[in-house]
Amino acid sequence: MANPAKISKNKDGSLNVPDHPIIPFIEGDGIGPDIWRATEAVIDAAVEKTYGGDRKIEWLELPVGEKGYAQTGNYLPQASLDTIETHVVAIKGPLTTPIGKGIRSLNVAIRQRLDLYACVRPVRYIETVPSPMKFPEKINMVVFRENTEDLYAGIEWASGSDEAVAVADFFKSKMGVDLPPASGIGIKPISPANTKRLVASAIGYALENGFSSVTLMHKGNIMKFTEGAFAQWGYEAARDQFADRTITEAQLYDRYDGKAPEGTVVIKDRIADMLFQQVLLRPEEYGVIATPNLNGDYISDALAAQVGGLGMAPGANIGDVCAVFEATHGTAPKYTGLDKVNPGSLILSGAMMLDYMGWKEAGSAVRDAVQAAVKARRVTYDLARQIEGAQEVKCSQFAAAIVGQMK
Ligand SMILES: NC(=O)C1=CN([C@@H]2O[C@H](COP(=O)(O)OP(=O)(O)OC[C@H]3O[C@@H](n4cnc5c(N)ncnc54)[C@H](OP(=O)(O)O)[C@@H]3O)[C@@H](O)[C@H]2O)C=CC1
Numbered sequence: 001m002a003n004p005a006k007i008s009k010n011k012d013g014s015l016n017v018p019d020h021p022i023i024p025f026i027e028g029d030g031i032g033p034d035i036w037r038a039t040e041a042v043i044d045a046a047v048e049k050t051y052g053g054d055r056k057i058e059w060l061e062l063p064v065g066e067k068g069y070a071q072t073g074n075y076l077p078q079a080s081l082d083t084i085e086t087h088v089v090a091i092k093g094p095l096t097t098p099i100g101k102g103i104r105s106l107n108v109a110i111r112q113r114l115d116l117y118a119c120v121r122p123v124r125y126i127e128t129v130p131s132p133m134k135f136p137e138k139i140n141m142v143v144f145r146e147n148t149e150d151l152y153a154g155i156e157w158a159s160g161s162d163e164a165v166a167v168a169d170f171f172k173s174k175m176g177v178d179l180p181p182a183s184g185i186g187i188k189p190i191s192p193a194n195t196k197r198l199v200a201s202a203i204g205y206a207l208e209n210g211f212s213s214v215t216l217m218h219k220g221n222i223m224k225f226t227e228g229a230f231a232q233w234g235y236e237a238a239r240d241q242f243a244d245r246t247i248t249e250a251q252l253y254d255r256y257d258g259k260a261p262e263g264t265v266v267i268k269d270r271i272a273d274m275l276f277q278q279v280l281l282r283p284e285e286y287g288v289i290a291t292p293n294l295n296g297d298y299i300s301d302a303l304a305a306q307v308g309g310l311g312m313a314p315g316a317n318i319g320d321v322c323a324v325f326e327a328t329h330g331t332a333p334k335y336t337g338l339d340k341v342n343p344g345s346l347i348l349s350g351a352m353m354l355d356y357m358g359w360k361e362a363g364s365a366v367r368d369a370v371q372a373a374v375k376a377r378r379v380t381y382d383l384a385r386q387i388e389g390a391q392e393v394k395c396s397q398f399a400a401a402i403v404g405q406m407k
């Protein structure tokens, strides 16, 4: 086995992945340590079984979150971010964010500071996993959530603060806008450049992965110059960057009689609230969904519920320089240290990471083993409480069962 070495990126964006790559990981807070241990065991086993010792991951822990604070006095040391950037691929457990006070989200900060602009969250049905849907097998969607701006930009001021008072004065004197007294104020920036790169990556993904549509999800009837502009800029990105590979929904019916030409993707847009009901009633009409940050946050948890809940919802944050893989869910604090929760989301995020590295056989090995373990009906509490005849097992036991299913 060669010495451990960093993954690097070529000028064309492709990756150089050595057989013994160093991959930084953040264990995470709350349930993070439990699900990380489980994930590491499953990924290592998949790589070992797939490549028979010719490939191996060298894990490098980064102190971030509560562990970062305990070890360095800093929740998000710059050195950890630099390490992710220079190693190109990383994986993380969830990190806690206090509500209404305290530090800003470290998860959001990682995405913004590393410019990981696309939050990619696939929603696919796994057989036997309990679903509230009548036909869960019809669900195959991938959320592309803009990850760097919108209300998550963190531009906000507390009620009564000097800044909020100054902004309110400015609105009143310069814009003729009278805010209710003592309002807390938040700003929602949505830019053409950040929208277009997100939508372009969503269209590229749809074309590469055989999806027939990209839906721009927005609330542009109400927030015309932010969400409405998102939809408009999304259509512009399709027209300017994928002219011969995209058509609009209007063109689909006007020119093509409802049948899209081979190798094209239909670009459509839907108002956000309405889309929440359509993904329940007619999921087969939606493939890739590109949307601003807040909508993407909401719809990814809602869609996760359709295919078994947050315990089975993987994700990735992808930028031009590096990528950080992470589950959709958070730190589920009430389960801290109980070895109880489902590690499936982080394990499946690990499978996405293996695919991204070009180790697709190992990625498939992970997914197949998860599927087989669920079918065997020895699952964590979240699935066990919904599957008839299932036996509840601990987080670590579920991971061992997944490893046991690897051929
Ligand atoms: N990317 C990140 O790191 C994220 C961090 N967070 C942070 O996490 C903290 C807690 O957030 P909260 O809103 O409670 O959301 P969580 O996603 O942490 O948990 C909410 C509920 O979802 C279910 N759940 C979550 N993960 C799993 C799992 N692995 N297996 C089984 N069930 C699971 C549990 O449901 P039940 O109670 O029914 O068992 C849990 O109580 C906050 O500080 C938040 O800011 C939140 C989201 C993402």
Ligand SMILES: O=C(O)CCC(=O)C(=O)O
Binding pocket: 095, 096, 097, 105, 106, 107, 108, 297, 328, 330
């Ligand atoms: O950063 C957080 O604490 C929450 C983030 C979140 O909900 C998400 O990324 O989906």
Ligand SMILES: [Mg+2]
Binding pocket: 297, 298, 301, 328
């Ligand atoms: Mg969320």
